[in-house]
Every structure is written in C-alpha cells, then in structure tokens.
Amino acid sequence: MNGREKYEPGPAFGAEARNEGDKWTLILIRELRHPPKKVWQALTDPAELREWAPYDADRNLGSAGPVTLSTVGAPSPHMSETTVDRADPPRRLEFSWGGNQMRWELMQLPNGTRLTLWHNIGRKFIAMGAAGWHICFDVLDRFLAGNPIGRIVAGDAMKFSGWQRLNAEYSAQFDTGATTTASSDKH
Numbered sequence: 342m343n344g345r346e347k348y349e350p351g352p353a354f355g356a357e358a359r360n361e362g363d364k365w366t367l368i369l370i371r372e373l374r375h376p377p378k379k380v381w382q383a384l385t386d387p388a389e390l391r392e393w394a395p396y397d398a399d400r401n402l403g404s405a406g407p408v409t410l411s412t413v414g415a416p417s418p419h420m421s422e423t424t425v426d427r428a429d430p431p432r433r434l435e436f437s438w439g440g441n442q443m444r445w446e447l448m449q450l451p452n453g454t455r456l457t458l459w460h461n462i463g464r465k466f467i468a469m470g471a472a473g474w475h476i477c478f479d480v481l482d483r484f485l486a487g488n489p490i491g492r493i494v495a496g497d498a499m500k501f502s503g504w505q506r507l508n509a510e511y512s513a514q515f516d517t518g519a520t521t522t523a524s525s526d527k528h
C-alpha cells in the first residue's frame with residue numbers, strides 16, 4: 342500500500358470560526374516540522390501548489406500583482422481572476438480566492454513553522470472548509486517531508502471516510518448552524 346491508501350486524517354483540531362455580522366472567518370493553525378522558507382515555497386510555487394492545494398495558480402504567488410487561480414476538482418472549470426495583495430516572504434501572503442479573502446502567516450518556531458490561515462467563507466461552509474483544509478494541510482506536511490501522497494481535494498477528499506467524520510467534528514465544534522453533508526448545504 343502507498344501512503345495515500347494508508348492515509349486517514351486525525352481528529353479535528355487547530356481551527357476556529359469567528360464572525361463579525363454577516364462575515365465569517367475560518368482560522369486554521371498547524372505546526373509543521375519544516376522551516377518557513379520551505380513552507381513559503383509550497384504556498385507560492387505553482388508546481389508545489391499542485392501537490393497539495395485546492396487550486397492551481399498561473400504564476401508564483403510570492404509577489405503582489407494579478408494572478409489566475411483555478412479551482413481543482415470542481416464539476417466545471419472555475420477560474421478566479423484575482424490579485425496577490427500582499428507577499429512578504431516568508432512571513433505573510435494575502436489574496437482572494439473565489440471572492441473570499443485569504444491570509445497566510447508563517448511564524449518560525451524552534452523546530453519548524455506555525456502556519457496560520459484566515460479564510461473568509463460562508464457560514465454554512467465553515468465545517469466543510471475546515472475538513473478540506475485539514476486534509477490539504479496533512480498532504481502538505483507529507484509533501485514537505487518528502488513523502489508525497491498526491492493532492493486530495495474536492496470530491497476526492499469527500500470520498501475519504503475521515504472527511505465525513507472531520508466535517509461532523511468541525512460542525513459540532515463551531516456550532517455555525519451548518520449541516521454536515523455537502524448535498525444539503527445551500528447558500
């Protein structure tokens with residue numbers, strides 16, 4: 342069996358949902374055993390994004406300016422024309438994806454990097470987003486460690502038995518009023 346066949350996500354952790362009025366933000370924190378420079382490369386380099394992220398980029402995200410992000414695994418192609426608003430290597434990256442603001446912060450730790458993602462997201466999609474990012478971060482960590490298992494996003498992620506469990510755990514944790522199945526979530 343390869344790493345992907347053995348992969349099972351752990352329990353929900355390191356996530357928080359905040360709201361200000363109608364605006365919801367999912368905050369995810371992971372401590373990775375890799376230096377900030379290596380994590381930054383994985384967040385910005387199009388070839389490395391293809392190993393773990395739910396989107397592809399038409400250029401390196403490590404500098405401010407226009408970029409096209411393509412959602413991976415969507416039923417039909419979804420391209421987002423956007424702008425990298427801030428790129429301070431290897432500490433902070435800000436852009437929007439699908440109309441939702443994203444901010445990545447990297448903080449050096451003695452044995453690696455604390456990666457924090459702030460992702461504005463619709464209230465009913467917070468648990469689903471947390472479950473999806475949880476899996477993406479697991480895949481990212483394996484990729485950075487030299488044990489890639491391949492990108493697991495969208496429908497592929499939802500096929501993992503652990504995704505449904507994660508979605509339910511995050512739903513209970515956040516109490517956002519969201520349902521726990523993708524088919525019943527509507528805006």
